[in-house]
Amino acid sequence: MIVPMxxxxxxxxxxxxxxxxxxxxxxxxxxxxxxxxxxxxxVAEEDGKLIGYVGSQSVAPEADVMNLAVAPEWRNKGIGRxxxxxxxxxxxxxxxxxxxxxxxxxxxxxxxxxxSLGFVEAGRRPKYYVNPTEDALIxxxxxxxxxxxD
Numbered sequence: 001m002i003v004p005m006x007x008x009x010x011x012x013x014x015x016x017x018x019x020x021x022x023x024x025x026x027x028x029x030x031x032x033x034x035x036x037x038x039x040x041x042x043v044a045e046e047d048g049k050l051i052g053y054v055g056s057q058s059v060a061p062e063a064d065v066m067n068l069a070v071a072p073e074w075r076n077k078g079i080g081r082x083x084x085x086x087x088x089x090x091x092x093x094x095x096x097x098x099x100x101x102x103x104x105x106x107x108x109x110x111x112x113x114x115x116s117l118g119f120v121e122a123g124r125r126p127k128y129y130v131n132p133t134e135d136a137l138i139x140x141x142x143x144x145x146x147x148x149x150d
Contacts, residue, residue, distance in 0.1 A: 001045050001046075002042050002043070002045075002082060002083060003042065004042060005053065010030050012050035013025075013030045013041075013043070013053050014026065014027035016050065016052075016053065016069050019069075019071065019072065020072070021069070022130070023131050033066075038059060039055065039056065039058075040055075040057075040094075041054065042055075042083055042086055042087055042090070051071045051079060052068075052069060052071060052074060052079045052080065053069060054067070054069075054086075054087050055067050056087060056099075060094075060096060061095060061097040061098065062097070062099070062100065063096045064099075065087070065099065065101035068080060068083060068084065068101075068110075080110075081117070084113070084114075085117070089148055091143065092147045097142065097143050098142055098143065100140050101114065101119070101138075102136035102137065102138055103136060105124075105135045106134055111137065111139075115139075117141065118142075119141045120139065121137055121138070121139060122139060122140040123137075124138065125138060
């Protein structure tokens with residue numbers, strides 16, 4: 001089930017950040033997203049347990065994906081695709097027409113997901129990531145009526 005992030009999800013998101021990223025967001029940083037009027041986050045749950053999340057920040061008509069993570073044991077089951085599809089539909093319904101994100105140049109599985117969702121390369125940020133240092137690809141997707149959920 002995919003639902004909007006709530007206060008009860010914060011500790012689980014911060015824990016998943018630590019599992020998935022070499023430079024994770026702190027619990028305080030995740031919590032601040034709840035009160036940020038520019039932010040919109042979704043979580044995927046299974047039997048009451050958080051198994052993934054995606055967060056965004058918007059300044060209409062554009063938005064940025066802040067983070068997407070799926071628990072390692074839940075990967076390759078369509079959770080990341082479901083989270084991104086739900087986020088795209090929600091942002092489109094809020095008047096967002098373009099969505100951006102950064103992805104490590106070495107993260108081929110994520111790049112394949114984003115490309116399958118219609119993202120295209122828009123640029124590169126040298127040495128954007130740390131631990132290890134790596135360039136980021138900037139990807140962009142134009143949101144259309146085809147991105148709405150029926």
